[in-house]
Amino acid sequence: MDNSITTQAVTFDVFRFNSETDYLPYYKKYxxxxxxxxxxxxxxNRIKWEHDGSFSYRRSCRHGICGACAIKVNGKGVLACKERMSDLIELFGTSMSIEPLSEKRAIKDMIVDKADFWDSHEKVKPYLVAQIDxxxxxxxxxxxxxxxxxxxxxxxxxxxxxxxxxPSVEINDDYFGPAAFVAAYRFNADVRDSATVDRLEQINAPAQGVWDCVKCFECQEVCPKDINPIEKITKLHNMVFSEFVALDNVATRHAVGFASSIRKHGMLDEGELVRYSEGTIPMILKHGVVGLKMLKKGKVVPPWKMPKSDKLDEIQALVRSSSTAEF
Ligand code: SF4
Ligand code: SF4
Ligand code: FES
Structure with a gap:
């Protein structure tokens, strides 16, 4: 194995902004x-020490433990102290941008105001609630x-x-976000804790809770600790039903309708899913134009023509054995 150290010229387009003096951010090349x-x-460090002492960023442990040095390189979220340059050069070549986690929350260069992150955390009681002897x-x-x-x-x-x-955090300021859900799951799953229902009521609320996750898996992709937040979000979905705090709304009916369609047909009946999730005729009619287009293209079929999977028995047995929640 060749362990020799190689050197390469790389150009960095670095986000610069000082909220006290700049009206708009700008990029500087190094x-x-x-x-x-x-x-x-x-x-x-080298940009700060060799080029501009005013360049600002957070770091503390240098061992992937404190979480302070998170930034984005070419739009990819990384822990700066953990991410090897050689891997990034392989991925992006010798030209890349360096940006803060969130441009709209930038205070100075890489430093962002994480108030929304901590506020969401606080709302899910990220601590053990227990009677202590x-x-x-x-x-x-x-x-x-x-x-x-x-x-x-x-x-x-x-x-x-x-x-x-x-993406849901980006467009919805009320959405708690994957890290808060990880914290909620961490304490709900703790046998010593007694605040499960309180947390579920928070994370089940429309607009802010788990039902607004669009299941893009970006949180799983980016987590430097391989925590897999979407897995915890799915567990919380199940807990909402198993602890009887589910609200009767379009999100929960969508989950129930999905499971019932698979149980009934061994495959998804898109038309039935919309009818079940929306619940009322005016709400169903709002999907009329799209529904007609789908009907024309054969993507949905009328209820009386809905086929059944030839493996229906097998699928129903799988659904029974894998169901963790009673709807
Ligand atoms: S999967 Fe993760 S990143 Fe995607 S919307 Fe859900 S919480 Fe956000
Ligand atoms: S779940 Fe992973 S990516 Fe999210 S805050 Fe925790 S360590 Fe960071
Ligand atoms: S400096 Fe602590 S995680 Fe990077």
Missing amino acids: TLEVTSEEVVLDIL ESPESENLVSVEEHEALLEADLCIQCGLCHYSC
Whole structure:
């Protein structure tokens, strides 16, 4: 294996903004000789130390633990102290942009105001709620299996990469975002906790809760700790039903209708899904034009023509065995 250190000239287009003096952000180019040993944080340091001492960014641990150094390189969310330059050069070539997690929340260069992130966290009670015996006679042990049920949600470092890569957060200020859901799941899954229903009521509310996730999997893609937030969101969907806090609205009816269609036909009946989810005639009619186009193209069929899968028995057995929630 060739372990020799190589060097390459790379041009960085760096987002610059000082909210106290600049009306608009601008980009400044820096070309650096980058070695194959460097990570993105080395580049940020060199821009500051060798080119412009006013360049600002957050960092603390340099070991992927504190979550402070999260930024975007060519739009890809990275932890600067963990992301190797050689990998980015392989992906993007020798020209790349360096930007803060969220441009609209930039305070100075890479430093962003994460108030919305922490506000969402706070709303899901990201701590253990339990009656504590102040003078216990024995330890309150958690078994290995009970700890495994947290699905590593306790490893979240609150870096914000998932939150600021999430399209739903970008368009909806009320949406809690994947990191808050990871925190909600982490404590709901803890056997010592007693605030599950309170958290579910928060994360089940329209516009802010789990039902506004568009399932793009970006949070899973970007998480530097491999926590898989979308998996926790799916678990929370199930808990909403199993703990009887589901509201009767289009989102929950969509989930119920989806499962019922698969159980009935062994495949999805798109027309039935819309009828079931929307619930009332005026709301169903709002999909009329699209529905007619789909009918014409054979993407939906009238209810009496809906086929059934020739593997219906097998699919129904699979649905029964994989269902974790009673609707
Ligand atoms: S899967 Fe959901 S929570 Fe994750 S980034 Fe996409 S919309 Fe956001
Ligand atoms: S879930 Fe992952 S990406 Fe999101 S805040 Fe936690 S560590 Fe960062
Ligand atoms: S400096 Fe702490 S995670 Fe990068």
